[in-house]
Amino acid sequence: MARKARLDDTRFDELAALTGHGFRDRSLAEYALTHASARGASRIDYQRLEFLGDRVLGLVVAEMLYRAFPDAPEGELSVRLNALVNAEALAAIAEEIGLGGLIRAAADVRALSPHKRINVRADVTEALIAALYLDGGMEAARAFILRWWEPRAKAAGAARRDPKTELQEWAHQAAGATPVYETRGRAGPDHDPVFTVAVRVDGRAEAEATGRSKREAEQNAAAAMLVREGVWQAEERA
Numbered sequence: 001m002a003r004k005a006r007l008d009d010t011r012f013d014e015l016a017a018l019t020g021h022g023f024r025d026r027s028l029a030e031y032a033l034t035h036a037s038a039r040g041a042s043r044i045d046y047q048r049l050e051f052l053g054d055r056v057l058g059l060v061v062a063e064m065l066y067r068a069f070p071d072a073p074e075g076e077l078s079v080r081l082n083a084l085v086n087a088e089a090l091a092a093i094a095e096e097i098g099l100g101g102l103i104r105a106a107a108d109v110r111a112l113s114p115h116k117r118i119n120v121r122a123d124v125t126e127a128l129i130a131a132l133y134l135d136g137g138m139e140a141a142r143a144f145i146l147r148w149w150e151p152r153a154k155a156a157g158a159a160r161r162d163p164k165t166e167l168q169e170w171a172h173q174a175a176g177a178t179p180v181y182e183t184r185g186r187a188g189p190d191h192d193p194v195f196t197v198a199v200r201v202d203g204r205a206e207a208e209a210t211g212r213s214k215r216e217a218e219q220n221a222a223a224a225m226l227v228r229e230g231v232w233q234a235e236e237r238a
Contacts, residue, residue, distance in 0.1 A: 011102055018097045020147065021132055021140045028135050032127035035105035035120060042214070045077035046127035047191070054128030056138075057085055060145045061148050065153060079161060083150055087212055090122035093148050097126060119212060120193060163232075167199070177202040179225075181218050184208065197221045204229065 007015070007030055015029055016022045023029045032049050041160040061084050065077050072080070083089060094100055099118070103124050133141040164179075171179050184195040197217035198208040209223035211217030 006129040017145050021136050023135050025135050028131040032131040033104055035111035046124055049127035049130040050123045053126035056133045056141050057129050060142050087122040088120050090125045091118040094125045103192050163219050167226055171201045175202050
């Protein structure tokens with residue numbers, strides 16, 4: 001028999017406290033918090049919910065930014081949006097609210113380093129948003145998102161520029177050179193790959209980072225070099 005995710009009453013109370021919503025259909029919450037490694041022979045896990053939650057999150061955050069920053073141009077709004085919905089931001093929120101302890105996953109997934117668990121926590125956070133949307137409508141999802149994302153939207157550094165653009169301009173000024181990116185590796189399954197990218201600027205040591213796409217890995221590598229070279233402060237990174 002396929003194993004199903006089960007949350008006891010205590011954990012459902014914890015989930016209600018952090019989401020502000022008591023689930024009528026508890027199976028939605030169970031699916032959202034079940035990693036593929038723990039689903040057994042069943043196909044029940046968070047991946048379909050993740051697809052929907054990504055869209056709900058993007059819409060709510062875009063609307064929030066549109067209303068909160070009426071004078072901001074489209075470019076600034078895009079930067080703010082990207083900083084709030086990327087994997088690192090999602091994983092940080094999951095950590096902040098204690099969501100990690102509710103995720104059902106196999107032992108080998110739980111044993112991963114914190115850095116490698118970023119994707120899992122980010123995906124489950126999106127799946128939880130979808131579960132809220134399906135169970136309680138847009139208002140339930142919006143209330144949860146605004147509660148945890150709005151403070152981050154107003155934090156210093158939330159509107160920083162695109163790191164690749166920033167690095168290119170800095171490299172031209174500091175070294176008269178253009179950054180060169182090199183893909184060093186690709187790991188993980190096709191549905192959840194992790195890319196490793198290095199960036200080089202003449203006269204400077206290279207910086208290396210990972211991401212869920214080549215573009216994200218390049219952005220993270222550029223940000224790492226900007227922080228190391230003192231162009232950005234470490235706390236500015238989302």
